[in-house]
Amino acid sequence: MTTIDRISTALARIAPSRTNAMTDRAIALRAAGHDIISLSVGEPDFATPDHVKAAAKAALDADDxxxxxxxxxxxxxxxxxxxxxxxxxxxxxxxxxxxxxxxxxxxxxxxxxxxxxxxxxxxxxxxxxxxxxxxxxxxxxxxxxxxxxxxxxxxxxxxxxxxxxxxxxxxxxxxxxxxxxxxxxxxxxxxxxxxxxxxxxxxxxxxxxxxxxxxxxxxxxxxxxxxxxxxxxxxxxxxxxxxxxxxxxxxxxxxxxxxxxxxxxxxxxxxxxxxxxxxxxxxxxxxxGPQDFLCDWRDRFRVRRDRVVAAINAIPGLSTPVPDGAFYCMIDAAPLMPRFGGDDEALAMHLLDHGVAVVAASAFGGRDGFRISFAADDEKLDRATARIAKALT
The missing domain is CATH 3.40.640.10 (Type I PLP-dependent aspartate aminotransferase-like (Major domain))
Structure with a gap:
């Protein structure tokens, strides 16, 4: 006997993206009226350059x-x-x-x-x-x-x-x-x-x-x-x-x-x-097109990186190395894990309850911590790290 909702063996071997899942959860909570700062999504918060948007509009106008x-x-x-x-x-x-x-x-x-x-x-x-x-x-x-x-x-x-x-x-x-x-x-x-x-x-x-x-x-x-x-x-x-x-x-x-x-x-x-x-x-x-804007973006990301690394390393029980590129910090929370039964997903959910969306390290094959993205403005990053500190101290 077979069932109509049987999925393939190949699909059964994999799980949905946990970064997307946390982002979707944060969006749903915001829609329900909760104040959530999302540091889970991996995308720049800068606007697409104008010359790129102009090229897209021109392609539409040309029926491309x-x-x-x-x-x-x-x-x-x-x-x-x-x-x-x-x-x-x-x-x-x-x-x-x-x-x-x-x-x-x-x-x-x-x-x-x-x-x-x-x-x-x-x-x-x-x-x-x-x-x-x-x-x-x-x-x-x-x-x-x-x-x-x-x-x-x-x-x-x-x-x-x-x-x-x-x-x-x-x-x-x-x-x-x-x-x-x-x-x-x-x-x-x-x-x-x-x-x-x-x-x-x-x-x-x-x-x-x-x-x-x-x-x-x-x-x-x-x-x-x-x-x-x-x-x-x-x-x-x-x-x-x-x-x-x-x-x-x-x-x-x-x-x-x-x-x-x-x-x-x-x-x-x-x-x-x-x-x-x-x-x-x-x-x-x-x-x-022009690439000079990237120098400004890199400088701004670098300032954010240093701001977040300093804030995280000031929180008892948390530490993170200084990343050389991209816009993420992988944060070690091993000293705090006994509070969460050794489950970094429980830690991530605890932070979400305190208004910050992060992604558990186990989603990336790591353990005992979480990843945050610093692709957000200074005000959001300051509020987010303050909430993390309050939730864990």
Whole structure:
């Protein structure tokens, strides 16, 4: 006997995004009249640049509302080539670029196109919430590489070497990282590359979506540039969501070996087809247009980061390292966990009861703490950290 509401085995292996779930819960509480400050969502609070909005309006006025090539318009793929060369140092032709409906879709397609049941995927933890769920949906195994604040939340070559096995298919690297803000230097990547050379079966997904939001001096480092001989097995993912405050436009871009881009295109052709034509036109303007506003945004994020880190580290029982990039703090609350039965989800709900939405560390493969986003104005951040202090002291 069967039931009408039976879901697939693949879907049953995964859980809904807990960052989205906390954001939805905060929205519902606000709608019910509660005063909630949300530090759970990962998007800039700045307005989309005017030249980007103008390009979207112009595309609408020109009736640019039809299907495009599945891999994206040539104009956007050429603009993406410029972005990869200028901002990441990667030289690729348009034929090795694909445009998707957000960076998340690009990652989903890359993994689904290459993983078989029983394959292993190495993921540094704490990790972005969707990485392990996509791997599990594909029937592959998540192999966690646990990192620590003392180590800058970075994987060591020794860890990587010990974790690689005969079924290892991918290593996922996110720099700057969500949820920790951890950033790999060129020297870090060269050391990891020395390990990867000994294991030619391992592909690397380099998620560089936060590259424009780095607070350390020097150029952004990415594996395909630090170790150019490994580039034929590296997929680099980027986009406009974080750098240009365009989360709702849903545009991600990826560059990699031709065979992998073709495979991702095949899957995308049956999944969504092309990304929104209007959003693609806006993304062309984002990549080709002025980038000087990013200096101001970085400076403002840096000030917020330092403000939040100081406030959190002043609360008894809480501590956080200074993130090198992105706009998140991963906060350790281990001394306080006995009050919550060792359950960081209970801690997150306690803070929500006191008017602040955060995401439990366990949602990211961590423990005994929570993540906050400092992509909010100073007044909200001050009120939020004051509420956290009051709730926990």
């Amino acid at each position: 509302t039809r299907y495009t090539a599945v891999a994206g318009t040539l104009a956007l793929r050429e603009a993406t080539v410029l972005h990869f060369r200028r901002d990441l140092g990667i030289a690729v032709p348009p034929s090795q670029v694909i445009v998707s409906a957000g960076g998340k879709q690009a990652i989903f397609h890359a993994l689904m196109a290459t993983l078989d049941p029983g394959d292993d995927v190495l993921i540094p933890a704490p990790w972005w919430v969707s990485y392990p769920e996509i791997v599990r949906f594909a029937g592959a195994n998540v192999v966690a590489l646990q990192t620590t604040p003392a180590g800058g939340y970075r994987v060591t070559p020794e860890q990587l070497e010990a974790a690689i096995g005969p079924r290892t298919r991918w290593l996922l690297l996110n720099s700057p990282g969500n949820p920790t803000g951890a950033t790999y230097s060129a020297a870090d990547l060269i050391a990891l590359g020395a390990v990867l050379r000994r294991h030619p079966q391992v592909l690397v997904l380099s998620d560089d979506i936060y590259a424009p939001l780095r607070y350390t001096p020097g150029d952004h480092a990415t594996l395909a540039v630090a170790c150019p001989d490994l580039a034929p097995r590296v997929l680099t993912v980027s986009g406009v969501s974080k750098s240009h405050a365009m989360t709702g436009f849903r545009i991600g871009v990826a560059a990699g070996p031709a065979w992998l881009i073709r495979a991702m295109g095949t899957l995308q052709s049956h999944n969504s087809g092309n990304a929104c034509s209007i959003a693609q036109a806006a993304a062309v303007a984002a990549f080709n």
